[in-house]
Amino acid sequence: MNRKRIISIAIVALILSAGIFNPGCRRGGNVQEEETAEVKDSVPAMGFWPDSLLCEVGRIRQGETFSGLMVRLGMSAADVYALVDSLDTAFDVRKLRADKDIAAYYSTDTLEGGEVKKELRYVEYRKDIASSIIFKTVAPLGFWEYEKPVSNERKFSHVVISSSLWNDMQKAGSDPRLIATLSDIYAWTVDFFGLQEGDEFKVMYQQKVCEGAVVSVDTVFYAEFRSEGKVIPAVRFEVPGCGKYWKPDGESMKGAFLKAPLQFSRISSGFSYHRKHPVTGKVKAHTAVDYAAPTGTPVMSIGDGTVISAGWSGAGGNMVKIRHNGGIYMTAYLHLSRFANGIKAGTRVSQGQVIGYVGATGVATGPHLDFRVWKNGTPVNPLKMDNVPDPPLPEAMMPQLDSVYRHYSAIMDSLTVTNQQVL
Structure with missing residues (x-):
């Protein structure tokens, strides 16, 4: 076999092994699919490669509009108009909130003389720790949502009241947002404005965490409130049309009336038949509870009902x-x-519907809510009034509730370390 023939055979063999010429190895479609799959797998989570761009982080200014923000970051007014038009109703630019973080991503090019030219490519509007909206600011214009990975953690918290629930919750190493969930669960049984030193909360709950930061407190599975030797457990046991939280005996945690008409405030004056009025100085009955709170704090109806009147009442203001x-x-x-x-x-x-907002109308020394309750025409102390619970859990479901209660209470008894993670 001469040298030329050997070289020709070698070349053909190389071509066949590469699958370029072999009719039985046509992989054009498959190769394209595989390459597409590889490209899809390589698409970054944010929808673009942020490390290849210059990133500048800032905040939305007070009173700044979406158009004003985008122009400030480098878009032309015409492109902003086109982007807003493409958003349609999918994103309401009026909901842009001041003081939220934004990140602007620029491509850069060094010109002659060393000058750096920047072109805005993407803007990230950070709604919270885990959620962002990405706006593509070059053709084709568009936007999409970006969610960072979030994990669920079950936690345990034991809080003993020494100053305030907010401060003591933080001292215990728990996220104070847990207070809102607890106040919802115990809204009918515990007066959160009358907590005393030594009162305790023990809570088993779940929180969402993103990059080491707490995104939200999602679910309370079991809680105990202890005060002066009395224990009020709350067990999460969802029953469609009935409720979510129950006492171990099947009594609903929900009642006909909320314990208070607003959240996160303080009692500035209690129910009394002999109180010196702070403005007039006269001693007279004050058959109400005053809640000091900032102007504009939402005020809720403590129960279902019908509005008798809503208007000016002289010294009582609105x-x-x-x-x-x-x-x-x-x-x-x-x-x-x-x-x-x-x-x-x-x-x-x-119940729980907002009916007004805290103010200082009428005769008042400062913003507060004067809250009054009558039963059959007689004034009663709102902090001591009896509550009527919702219907109890159906008897057929009691064994299931008992099983859930025993499970959670056993775990609770075994946990003694504050804020210990529940496995």
């Missing part, structure tokens, strides 16, 4: 009166800065 339980109970909310939309005589309201 006032809403509500009739409950067929007229057995009546509540009043005084010194409001304004009424909630739709609140007027005859309006039906539901």
